[in-house]
């Protein structure tokens with residue numbers, strides 16, 4: 057695999073640079089031109105944003121890197137050589153630990169930087185991580201042919217943990233602990249930031265709770281992938297969707313479209329949801345196949361393809377979840 061080769065080549069490069077450093081005045085550790093700087097690398101936007109929130113009042117010179125800032129979808133992202141170099145020389149690396157950033161584990165295996173704190177968010181969530189669910193009407197992924205029965209598939213966990221505001225609170229707590237371990241001097245600043253950020257998360261959670269409690273319809277119909285499982289379970293909502301959250305499928309079968317169109321009729325749904333950046337074609341086919349044909353599409357943001365431009369425009373986890381709230385408040389009948 058190409059990526060593995062890049063990783064091992066880079067691991068060698070890092071060793072070479074570190075070794076060269078021993079002869080000079082450089083301090084121990086990996087290739088690091090500014091040892092006082094706290095370097096944190098995050099794969100997904102929510103983690104980047106949480107770390108940014110938690111470190112905002114710390115006195116420490118901190119550099120936070122968001123790897124997916126080109127707006128690439130999480131599921132198709134592959135790190136560049138430069139990205140791998142950044143990870144190999146950072147103090148803390150935050151990744152999901154799920155299906156789409158499996159490459160991170162290869163990078164970590166090859167890394168010679170043993171001082172680095174690697175935080176897998178899925179691991180941090182522990183038993184709150186849920187298995188991926190193939191729901192009624194959903195189109196399964198085309199399975200690769202398996203030779204023998206022995207090759208039992210491990211359960212795949214749903215990695216879209218950040219779409220639960222309650223998970224966000226837990227994960228921010230874990231990130232805060234790691235920051236305190238790395239930089240004791242600013243412990244009180246990290247803890248104060250966590251406390252004030254948690255208040256905002258609590259407020260948003262409360263708003264979602266009251267919105268969904270008074271909603272007439274308790275089911276979301278998605279003409280798309282469905283990464284919102286943690287979210288709907290927090291508020292007791294049901295859902296129907298074309299594909300599981302990490303699916304690479306882009307074409308829905310006749311059966312899937314017909315099933316979802318039937319749900320639109322049965323639930324008298326006014327909305328078929330899509331994800332950000334979706335062309336909405338599947339959702340439109342569902343609407344066109346329903347009896348009334350008058351449902352509208354509405355997009356919810358899965359916060360997995362946030363670009364540098366959105367970031368520069370001031371978007372953050374709370375603002376994007378707040379937009380989801382606004383969308384739901386006008387579409388949940």
Ligand SMILES: [Zn+2]
Nearest residue numbers: 156215301302
């Ligand atoms: Zn995914």
